[in-house]
Amino acid sequence: MTDFEPTIIAFVCNWCTYTAADLAGTSRLSYPQNVRLIRVMCTGMVDPQYVIKAFLEGADGVLVSGCHPGDCHYINGNFKARRRIKLLKEILPQFGFEPERLRLTWIGASDGIRFAEIMRELSAQIRSLGPGGAKLNMVI
Amino acid sequence: MAKTAQIDVKAQDIPGSLRGFLRSVLESGDIRAILVPLHLPMKNTVMPALVSDPERLKDADPLAPAFPMNTAKVVSRLTHKPSGGKIAAVLRPCEIRAFVELVKLKQGKTDEIVIIGADCPGAYGNRDYLRFVAENGTESTMKFYRDSLSGKDSEKLSSACKSCEFPVPEGADLLIGLLGSDTEKQVMIQALTPKGEELFGKLGLSESAEPPGRKAAVESLIARRKAYRDKMFAETAQSVDSIGKLTAYLADCVNCYNCRVACPVCYCKECVFVTDVFDHDPSQYLKWAERKGAVKMPADTLFYHITRLAHMSTACVGCGQCSNACPNDIRLAELFRTVAYRTQKAFDYEAGRSLEEAPPLSVFREAEFAEIEGIK
Ligand code: SF4
Ligand code: SF4
Ligand code: FES
Numbered sequence: 001m002t003d004f005e006p007t008i009i010a011f012v013c014n015w016c017t018y019t020a021a022d023l024a025g026t027s028r029l030s031y032p033q034n035v036r037l038i039r040v041m042c043t044g045m046v047d048p049q050y051v052i053k054a055f056l057e058g059a060d061g062v063l064v065s066g067c068h069p070g071d072c073h074y075i076n077g078n079f080k081a082r083r084r085i086k087l088l089k090e091i092l093p094q095f096g097f098e099p100e101r102l103r104l105t106w107i108g109a110s111d112g113i114r115f116a117e118i119m120r121e122l123s124a125q126i127r128s129l130g131p132g133g134a135k136l137n138m139v140i
Numbered sequence: 141m142a143k144t145a146q147i148d149v150k151a152q153d154i155p156g157s158l159r160g161f162l163r164s165v166l167e168s169g170d171i172r173a174i175l176v177p178l179h180l181p182m183k184n185t186v187m188p189a190l191v192s193d194p195e196r197l198k199d200a201d202p203l204a205p206a207f208p209m210n211t212a213k214v215v216s217r218l219t220h221k222p223s224g225g226k227i228a229a230v231l232r233p234c235e236i237r238a239f240v241e242l243v244k245l246k247q248g249k250t251d252e253i254v255i256i257g258a259d260c261p262g263a264y265g266n267r268d269y270l271r272f273v274a275e276n277g278t279e280s281t282m283k284f285y286r287d288s289l290s291g292k293d294s295e296k297l298s299s300a301c302k303s304c305e306f307p308v309p310e311g312a313d314l315l316i317g318l319l320g321s322d323t324e325k326q327v328m329i330q331a332l333t334p335k336g337e338e339l340f341g342k343l344g345l346s347e348s349a350e351p352p353g354r355k356a357a358v359e360s361l362i363a364r365r366k367a368y369r370d371k372m373f374a375e376t377a378q379s380v381d382s383i384g385k386l387t388a389y390l391a392d393c394v395n396c397y398n399c400r401v402a403c404p405v406c407y408c409k410e411c412v413f414v415t416d417v418f419d420h421d422p423s424q425y426l427k428w429a430e431r432k433g434a435v436k437m438p439a440d441t442l443f444y445h446i447t448r449l450a451h452m453s454t455a456c457v458g459c460g461q462c463s464n465a466c467p468n469d470i471r472l473a474e475l476f477r478t479v480a481y482r483t484q485k486a487f488d489y490e491a492g493r494s495l496e497e498a499p500p501l502s503v504f505r506e507a508e509f510a511e512i513e514g515i516k
Contacts (some may be wrong), residue, residue: 048450049412049443056443069506079504083487084450086509087501090486091449094479096382103515122515133383140387140436 006060006126008035010119011046013077016067016109023112031119034126035063042066044077048084051102055092058135061101061126065118068106078106096133100125143331145345152324155201155281158258158316161329162202163194165228168342171254172225175215176200184273188214190227202230202316204281205272207263207298210404210461212238216248228254228339232263233309234300234459237492238404240311241455244499245407254339257309258316259358261288262301265464272296289323293364300460300473303369305362311492314339319361320354328354369477376471376478383442389475390445392468395438399472400448402465405455405491413444449479454500456480457491 012018018039024031040046043066054062064081072078085104093099103122107115149157166174178189179199186206191197212235218227231239236257242248261284264272273280287294293302309315313336317328328351331340380386397413400406412418418440428435453476460473484490487500 049447052446052450053418053443056446076504079506080501082509082512083501083504086486086512087450087454087483089512090483091446091453091479094377094482095380095386095446104513105515106513118515125515137384137387138432138434138436139383140391140393140439140441 004127004131006034006123006129006131007058008061008063008123008126009038009054009059010035010063010065011038011040011043011050012063012107013042013066013073014039015042015073016071017065017105017107017115019109020107020111020115023110024116027112029112029116031116032123034123035119042072042074042077043081044072044074044079046081046084048088051085051088052092055097055101055132056134056139058132060129060132060135061103061122063103063105063122065103065105065107068108071106071108098129100129101132143337143340143347144350145329145340146321146326146348146351147329147345149323149325149327153282154285154318154323154327155203157327158202159197159200161316161327162200162230162256163197164343165256165339166191166194166197168339170226170339170342171228173227174200175211175218175227175229175231177202177204177206177230179204184277185270186273190218200230201281202258203261203285204269205261205263205284205294205297206266206269207232207459207461207464208266209402210238210459211235212242212248212404215239215253216242219249219251219253220247223252226252226254228256230256230258231309231312232260232459233257233306233311234260234304234457234492235404236309236311237306237457238459240492240495241405241457241499242407243495245455247407250495254314254335255309255312256314256316257312259318260301260304260307260309261285261318262293262297262304262307264294264296265298268296268298285323293368298460298463298473299372299471300458300463300477303365303372303474303477304458305365305369306458306492307361307365308358312336317351317354320351320357322351326351372474373478373481376474380475380478387442390441390470392470393441393445394468395441395444396467397444398465398467399462399470402461403448403452404459404461405452405457406448407452407455412447413440418443445475449476449483453480453483454487454489455491456484 066078173192313333315330331337458477462472
């Protein structure tokens with residue numbers, strides 16, 4: 001399992017975490033290539049089905065990341081996102097997905113450094129969890 | 141104190157006395173029609189029907205173990221716009237609870253409806269009911285009802301009913317109480333809401349006390365159901381606790397989506413699974429097949445079920461109509477109830493409990509669930 005490279009899908013909001021990712025890039029901070037960013041306008045538009053789809057298509061980890069509470073550009077999208085992640089954390093583990101594979105973070109627009117750190121840490125965590133169930137089984 | 145009365149049962153004919161009672165409701169002046177399970181004249185099958193002619197109530201059979209659909213959907217259709225008159229609906233507890241969820245989703249209104257609910261002895265799956273009624277003819281409801289009073293649930297009862305801890309229709313306006321009554325002689329009528337009291341007043345019933353044995357009878361039935369439920373939860377959880385096992389559990393699914401159509405709380409006017417959102421390009425399927433070696437078609441079976449769980453499990457009332465609708469006997473009710481029990485607990489919510497509690501995914505608090513934030 002030493003050469004296992006996890007795939008991590010990160011849904012990041014345009015106004016905060018994506019901006020932070022951009023900043024990390026322009027500041028030439030390196031972060032693992034395992035993380036595939038999907039830019040959404042707000043974490044509040046991440047329907048649980050996108051997260052489920054990502055896992056079933058073989059993602060080893062999924063991150064949803066947006067503005068800090070109080071900073072959402074659509075006022076409360078991130079609070080709604082938090083409930084949806086809570087919901088998924090009740091459902092997915094019943095089917096054997098480790099809860100650590102699904103993460104929710106708040107990374108502000110100016111937090112380029114934190115963005116890179118979190119991506120490194122997340123990627124290390126998922127790597128040590130090993131491949132997700134959907135990679136090892138035929139999913140119908 | 142809720143207003144309570146007893147109505148007499150003549151010649152041990154419980155369905156007959158309930159028909160008489162419903163007739164008095166329809167003739168009380170205020171109610172233009174009653175929605176009630178009715179034996180259809182052309183075949184001995186039971187379907188909900190909106191009855192305005194008191195004579196037609198001779199075929200009403202609210203205790204038949206038939207449950208062809210969750211009537212909450214019908215009630216939603218009858219109430220989402222003003223109808224210009226009051227109706228009464230005789231509903232099972234899980235139908236009332238589903239209706240409560242639909243009202244909260246603005247797909248139904250309570251203004252023009254009086255809900256009558258009886259203590260629920262449960263129901264069979266469609267196929268079992270049709271067989272049962274063919275074997276037992278007109279006596280079938282009485283036979284079912286006597287057996288269910290004997291203190292153990294019939295084997296044939298659907299597992300949703302065997303595991304249902306809500307046999308008492310607490311959300312009804314008017315309750316028909318069977319538990320704890322000597323139903324060969326008397327049945328209890330109780331008004332649970334102001335609307336129920338108003339109707340109660342028009343029926344000219346004389347008030348009396350609740351049967352002394354009722355509380356204990358209710359408790360013992362609930363305890364029996366909960367014991368079955370908890371065993372079912374444990375077995376189901378165990379049989380889906382990995383993605384490999386979940387795929388085996390759902391392997392016979394053909395993505396017909398009957399379960400969704402039958403679900404009273406799958407609330408979307410247009411389900412995402414009938415739109416083209418996940419109707420991928422043919423070339424995409426080919427790519428998947430090449431990457432994975434084989435893809436089961438139609439694809440996205442697990443995706444469909446888990447998404448549905450995410451969308452509606454906080455509103456799941458456990459009526460079991462998903463299992464009833466499945467052509468391939470997939471044990472959906474067990475799966476959905478098991479998961480829903482946990483999702484509802486997580487938000488301290490119980491589907492159908494109250495019109496006042498907002499659906500958990502429609503609201504939030506600023507300070508909550510801090511434990512799921514961050515990556516530690
Ligand atoms: S599965 Fe989801 S999208 Fe489809 S009807 Fe149910 S709630 Fe709506
Ligand atoms: S009714 Fe049965 S076969 Fe049809 S989609 Fe639901 S589980 Fe699959
Ligand atoms: S805009 Fe960033 S979370 Fe809503």
